[in-house]
Amino acid sequence: MTTTRFLTNPSPAEMPRSADVVIVGGGPAGTAAAWAIERAAPGTRIVVIEQGSQLASGASLASLENFRTCWAAPCLHRMMQRSIHVFHHAEEFLGEGVKLGLKQQGYLFLAFTEPGAATLKSDVEHLHRCGLTHVAYLTGDEVAQRHPWLGRKVVAAKYDPVAGWMDSNALVYAFANATRSTTFLLEVQQTQLRLNGDRVRGVSTANGDIDAPQVVIANGAGARPLGRSAGIDLPIVIRPRQSFTTGWRHDGFDEESPCVISAAPFPHVRPEARSGAIFGYEYKWNTKAVQPDPDARRDALLDPLYPVEQFKDPRFPSVTLALLARQLGHAPGQGFADPRYLRGIYHRAGYYVYRDNAYATLVDGTRVRYDSQRAIIDAWPGLEGLFVSVAHVGHGIMSAPAAGEILASKVTGQPLPDPTFADFGLDVSYVEHDMGGLSDNGLKVK
Numbered sequence: 001m002t003t004t005r006f007l008t009n010p011s012p013a014e015m016p017r018s019a020d021v022v023i024v025g026g027g028p029a030g031t032a033a034a035w036a037i038e039r040a041a042p043g044t045r046i047v048v049i050e051q052g053s054q055l056a057s058g059a060s061l062a063s064l065e066n067f068r069t070c071w072a073a074p075c076l077h078r079m080m081q082r083s084i085h086v087f088h089h090a091e092e093f094l095g096e097g098v099k100l101g102l103k104q105q106g107y108l109f110l111a112f113t114e115p116g117a118a119t120l121k122s123d124v125e126h127l128h129r130c131g132l133t134h135v136a137y138l139t140g141d142e143v144a145q146r147h148p149w150l151g152r153k154v155v156a157a158k159y160d161p162v163a164g165w166m167d168s169n170a171l172v173y174a175f176a177n178a179t180r181s182t183t184f185l186l187e188v189q190q191t192q193l194r195l196n197g198d199r200v201r202g203v204s205t206a207n208g209d210i211d212a213p214q215v216v217i218a219n220g221a222g223a224r225p226l227g228r229s230a231g232i233d234l235p236i237v238i239r240p241r242q243s244f245t246t247g248w249r250h251d252g253f254d255e256e257s258p259c260v261i262s263a264a265p266f267p268h269v270r271p272e273a274r275s276g277a278i279f280g281y282e283y284k285w286n287t288k289a290v291q292p293d294p295d296a297r298r299d300a301l302l303d304p305l306y307p308v309e310q311f312k313d314p315r316f317p318s319v320t321l322a323l324l325a326r327q328l329g330h331a332p333g334q335g336f337a338d339p340r341y342l343r344g345i346y347h348r349a350g351y352y353v354y355r356d357n358a359y360a361t362l363v364d365g366t367r368v369r370y371d372s373q374r375a376i377i378d379a380w381p382g383l384e385g386l387f388v389s390v391a392h393v394g395h396g397i398m399s400a401p402a403a404g405e406i407l408a409s410k411v412t413g414q415p416l417p418d419p420t421f422a423d424f425g426l427d428v429s430y431v432e433h434d435m436g437g438l439s440d441n442g443l444k445v446k
């Protein structure tokens with residue numbers, strides 16, 4: 001049995017010449033796929049190709065590293081429940097001594113108006129009907145009692161106690177270290193797919209070619225250009241998203257606090273380490289400055305532009321803090337309006353990757369494209385041996401173990417671990433309750 005190997009910028013002599021499966025991308029999706037394929041078919045010779053100098057060099061670097069179960073679509077909440085089970089049993093699934101830095105302090109979604117409270121209430125009722133009975137509806141008084149620092153403007157909340165955050169880098173390396181017959185190639189550029197008619201033949205790279213009958217595209221925002229090397233057009237788009245960490249947080253917002261998701265447009269924050277906080281906010285974005293082409297999509301890119309840091313809007317931290325302060329009613333100098341938040345900020349950007357072939361049929365019969373929360377985890381039709389695990393949107397860390405297992409079932413030809421996971425199929429255009437990320441597009445679907 002071989003052991004896990006890491007090779008950085010391998011020489012032609014060091015390059016593996018062949019593998020059973022090549023996985024392109026060493027982020028959460030790619031490493032989870034290697035872990036799960038080995039569990040399903042021990043001894044499979046896998047090569048993971050990563051262009052960065054370390055694994056997890058993509059979107060996870062900017063991530064809030066959160067997880068939660070309260071997803072409205074069954075395929076999504078079952079995916080997260082399975083993944084959280086793996087996180088909670090990390091030693092069993094990932095190896096002795098594995099520590100993922102799990103904190104399970106919950107997610108609290110806030111409402112500041114009666115209609116907002118009614119929406120949260122019906123969300124909770126729906127989640128209960130789906131079996132997620134641990135998710136609770138809290139009145140404003142209950143929120144004030146549990147978390148006085150949130151103030152009196154909160155009318156109601158939805159609370160997911162089986163939610164929290166973790167160390168995403170530890171997760172990716174735990175997947176990698178749990179493998180036995182996988183080789184990880186770092187700093188390998190210019191990977192292209194190689195075909196033989198309608199079959200995959202392997203990949204070519206700047207360091208040499210690898211023959212393999214099965215290749216997995218799992219390289220996040222880089223997936224569309226990679227697919228093009230095999231003449232296929234992956235139905236995905238990408239949008240830059242930002243987060244920032246502060247070294248300070250205000251009194252009352254203590255280390256034990258949950259992750260708080262405020263009302264539309266959904267700025268969110270959670271405690272980070274002893275004294276800081278980490279913030280996110282999926283604000284509307286448009287491509288005008290970087291895509292002068294008038295036909296280009298206004299709010300999304302097809303191919304990534306690097307460095308992604310160019311999309312950091314310097315106003316982002318102050319806008320996010322101001323929004324939270326306004327919604328929570330913090331006066332200047334208090335709470336999130338305290339200027340100490342703006343000192344020593346660590347501001348990051350990364351790409352969310354979205355499925356771009358989801359559409360809903362409205363009551364009047366028209367079809368409307370929507371931002372699906374569902375990844376694409378499937379075999380590519382018409383090209384034998386090609387698989388994709390892409391479009392993990394804003395939850396590719398919390399979903400990684402289950403996403404790996406779904407991909408592994410496709411690669412090994414075994415049944416899906418859960419029938420609802422068929423909804424991650426390439427051509428599944430619509431799934432009920434699949435629009436409810438942190439954005440609210442208010443469509444009335446047939």
Ligand SMILES: Cc1cc2nc3c(=O)[nH]c(=O)nc-3n(C[C@H](O)[C@H](O)[C@H](O)COP(=O)(O)OP(=O)(O)OC[C@H]3O[C@@H](n4cnc5c(N)ncnc54)[C@H](O)[C@@H]3O)c2cc1C
Nearest residue numbers: 027029051057058059064065066220222350395396397398
């Ligand atoms: C601001 C922000 C906040 C987020 N918050 C959360 C959160 O709280 N919880 C959560 O679960 N998720 C969160 N996410 C989403 C999460 O980070 C992604 O869904 C996840 O990282 C996707 O995993 P991936 O492996 O598909 O892609 P990535 O993480 O982007 O990894 C892809 C890897 O492939 C490599 N690569 C790219 N192109 C090539 C190539 N051609 N050849 C070789 N290697 C290549 C990259 O270097 C990278 O290492 C957040 C993301 C952002 C941007």
